[in-house]
Amino acid sequence: xxxxxxCVKRVVDSSGEVVLTEDGQSVDGKFAGYTMSNHEExxxxxxxxxxxxxxxxxxxxxxxxxxxxxxxRAALAVGCTAAVHVxxxxxxxxxSDVAREIAAVVKEHEAAGRPHDLVLLGNDAADxxxxxxxxxxxxxxxxxVVNGAARVTVEDGHVVAGVEAPTxxxxxxxxxxAVVTVLEGGVEPRxxxxxxxxxxxxVEVETRSPATEPRGAKRVRLLLPPPQPSSxxxxxxxxxxxxxxVDLLEQLGVTR
Amino acid sequence: xxxxxxxxxxxGADEVSRETITFARNLSAAGGGVPxxxxxxxxxxxPAESLTDQLASYGVRDVHHVTGDAFSAYGGASWAxxxxxxxxxxxxxxxxxxxxxRGMEVLAHLAARKGVAMAANVVSFGGLSPFTVTRxxxxxxxxxxxxxxxxxxxxxxxxxxxxASPAEARGDGRLVSVxxxxxxxxxxxxxxxxxxxxxxxxxxxxxxxxxVGAGRGAGGANKFDDLLELTSLLDGELGVSRxxxxxxxxxxxxxxxxxxxxxxxxxxxxxxxxxxIQHWAGCSSAxxxxxxxxxxxxxxxxxxxxxxxxxxxxxxxAINEEIKRRRG
Ligand SMILES: Cc1cc2nc3c(=O)[nH]c(=O)nc-3n(C[C@H](O)[C@H](O)[C@H](O)COP(=O)(O)OP(=O)(O)OC[C@H]3O[C@@H](n4cnc5c(N)ncnc54)[C@H](O)[C@@H]3O)c2cc1C
Ligand SMILES: Nc1ncnc2c1ncn2[C@@H]1O[C@H](COP(=O)(O)O)[C@@H](O)[C@H]1O
Numbered sequence: 001x002x003x004x005x006x007c008v009k010r011v012v013d014s015s016g017e018v019v020l021t022e023d024g025q026s027v028d029g030k031f032a033g034y035t036m037s038n039h040e041e042x043x044x045x046x047x048x049x050x051x052x053x054x055x056x057x058x059x060x061x062x063x064x065x066x067x068x069x070x071x072x073r074a075a076l077a078v079g080c081t082a083a084v085h086v087x088x089x090x091x092x093x094x095x096s097d098v099a100r101e102i103a104a105v106v107k108e109h110e111a112a113g114r115p116h117d118l119v120l121l122g123n124d125a126a127d128x129x130x131x132x133x134x135x136x137x138x139x140x141x142x143x144x145v146v147n148g149a150a151r152v153t154v155e156d157g158h159v160v161a162g163v164e165a166p167t168x169x170x171x172x173x174x175x176x177x178a179v180v181t182v183l184e185g186g187v188e189p190r191x192x193x194x195x196x197x198x199x200x201x202x203v204e205v206e207t208r209s210p211a212t213e214p215r216g217a218k219r220v221r222l223l224l225p226p227p228q229p230s231s232x233x234x235x236x237x238x239x240x241x242x243x244x245x246v247d248l249l250e251q252l253g254v255t256r
Numbered sequence: 257x258x259x260x261x262x263x264x265x266x267x268g269a270d271e272v273s274r275e276t277i278t279f280a281r282n283l284s285a286a287g288g289g290v291p292x293x294x295x296x297x298x299x300x301x302x303p304a305e306s307l308t309d310q311l312a313s314y315g316v317r318d319v320h321h322v323t324g325d326a327f328s329a330y331g332g333a334s335w336a337x338x339x340x341x342x343x344x345x346x347x348x349x350x351x352x353x354x355x356x357x358r359g360m361e362v363l364a365h366l367a368a369r370k371g372v373a374m375a376a377n378v379v380s381f382g383g384l385s386p387f388t389v390t391r392x393x394x395x396x397x398x399x400x401x402x403x404x405x406x407x408x409x410x411x412x413x414x415x416x417x418x419x420a421s422p423a424e425a426r427g428d429g430r431l432v433s434v435x436x437x438x439x440x441x442x443x444x445x446x447x448x449x450x451x452x453x454x455x456x457x458x459x460x461x462x463x464x465x466x467x468v469g470a471g472r473g474a475g476g477a478n479k480f481d482d483l484l485e486l487t488s489l490l491d492g493e494l495g496v497s498r499x500x501x502x503x504x505x506x507x508x509x510x511x512x513x514x515x516x517x518x519x520x521x522x523x524x525x526x527x528x529x530x531x532x533i534q535h536w537a538g539c540s541s542a543x544x545x546x547x548x549x550x551x552x553x554x555x556x557x558x559x560x561x562x563x564x565x566x567x568x569x570x571x572x573x574a575i576n577e578e579i580k581r582r583r584g
Contacts, residue, residue, distance in 0.1 A: 018397040129393045131376040132364035139368040144445040147361045168453040174445045185502035218373045220401035230558035238566035239574035246578045254466050
């Protein structure tokens with residue numbers, strides 16, 4: 001039986017145009033809406049699969065504003081069984097602050113007889129992209145950590161993690177308890193079902209305040225890259241553009 | 257002193273590592289010529305002398321080569337412990353690496369061990385006092401200015417943010433072999449087995465005159481026939497976005513971008529690629545870019561020289577037919 005904790009972050013959906021808040025300290029989500037990163041969606045899926053295979057609990061955790069409960073519900077709707085909400089302004093927390101807060105929850109749950117043998121996180125958050133919370137967490141907990149795994153399974157007290165590295169497909173086998181950060185691509189996150197959503201609504205979220213004062217991020221400010229003037233020439237629409245394209249290819253001398 | 261973690265491939269120091277050293281030379285100059293040392297870990301793919309010679313041409317003083325059984329297999333913690341030990345003996349005030357999976361991982365371990373901040377994906381250096389860097393956040397859509405006021409200052413340099421170029425003045429390139437002790441706890445999470453990657457054929461991509469690019473818009477692993485036909489009609493190479501490699505549609509060596517190859521063809525035909533900044537980092541040197549995209553607002557379309565708005569599975573076959581028709 002493996003109890004898994006999976007950490008997700010509420011982030012502004014940045015697939016469209018990105019707008020900054022007036023103070024230049026964060027991305028404005030008023031119009032774009034919120035989501036979690038693909039890596040974290042895969043981590044949730046892996047957490048659910050690992051607990052289904054071993055019969056444990058899958059707890060989802062977030063540190064964020066009250067509205068971040070939406071991301072917790074999304075994870076509950078696809079199979080997580082419990083949720084922890086550290087209510088705080090995530091923007092005021094640097095990566096080591098977040099790691100310390102997650103560690104505080106893990107230690108407290110462990111003391112209360114609810115250990116999290118495996119903690120899954122995303123490889124990097126979709127907004128701050130710090131690439132480090134999972135690793136810092138491992139040091140807070142004194143646990144081994146595998147970074148950037150696409151596949152994660154649990155077998156006889158070990159986590160087996162597969163990393164799609166430029167140097168090949170690399171496998172790690174690490175004794176539990178452990179920390180693993182997840183890179184998208186190894187599993188397909190499932191869609192929530194209607195009964196899943198209903199069940200998610202009924203789960204009582206453990207809401208808590210941060211354990212310590214954050215030291216904060218080292219941010220001075222955010223900037224948008226200057227817009228590039230476009231000088232694109234549209235050759236046409238659909239298949240009808242083919243002659244114009246081939247004219248261009250001939251003009252460039254690339255059609256032999 | 258500035259310490260650069262160097263990763264290697266069949267060419268010696270890999271391209272992103274050479275870019276990182278090039279970046280470090282700016283810091284060095286701002287600091288009045290502080291020396292740059294390199295640390296390289298484990299078995300080398302090239303003779304040590306050719307690596308030190310290459311690094312000397314980039315202005316590197318000492319090359320600390322970490323050897324020993326503990327480093328026969330990769331592990332983030334064991335590599336970081338080695339970098340920490342080299343940083344202690346050299347007293348480096350800056351430790352940097354490329355923004356690669358290993359560069360990020362090892363420096364995050366190092367930062368956690370030293371209790372200092374780490375800035376990921378830095379693209380420019382703002383000044384020494386305070387030590388300020390600008391880095392990519394929000395998938396590259398936003399830049400963050402960050403102050404690294406602790407020592408060592410730890411950061412990774414985003415791939416292809418600068419172009420790798422040898423130094424005006426050669427460094428010593430002295431080989432220093434080190435064999436640091438490793439704590440057994442740091443050996444727990446190490447690679448236990450690895451399947452070699454598909455043969456690295458990215459050389460052809462990097463030097464191709466024509467590259468046909470494919471992104472998520474291709475729609476599936478079995479939907480590359482038209483794109484491959486166009487590639488062959490133009491005597492070019494196929495390149496793809498990270499989404500395509502992450503989804504397993506095509507092998508990693510075909511990836512273009514910050515964490516893939518940097519190309520500089522005469523023509524890049526970007527099909528079904530949105531043009532995220534990380535992709536752009538790999539293709540911006542193309543002389544001419546033709547984008548094929550259903551979305552007239554896609555960044556790739558506005559950055560391109562030419563564009564066709566439409567479904568690539570209609571446009572590309574029509575182009576193929578037109579080429580074949582004109583050839584008769
Ligand atoms: C640290 C980091 C490193 C990264 N490194 C890289 C890298 O090296 N290389 C890289 O590419 N990305 C990299 N990325 C990812 C990058 O941010 C983007 O997510 C990725 O490039 C998007 O790939 P895409 O354009 O294929 O997909 P999408 O962004 O989903 O775009 C698909 C495009 O296809 C168009 N389209 C859809 N259907 C069709 C159709 N039938 N015909 C024509 N057009 C169609 C859509 O309009 C859209 O513009 C990195 C990200 C991070 C955070
Ligand atoms: N505020 C947060 N709440 C919960 N998990 C977080 C938070 N911030 C970061 N994480 C986790 O840490 C991972 C890496 O984040 P980062 O190091 O900030 O790029 C993310 O993918 C999440 O899984």
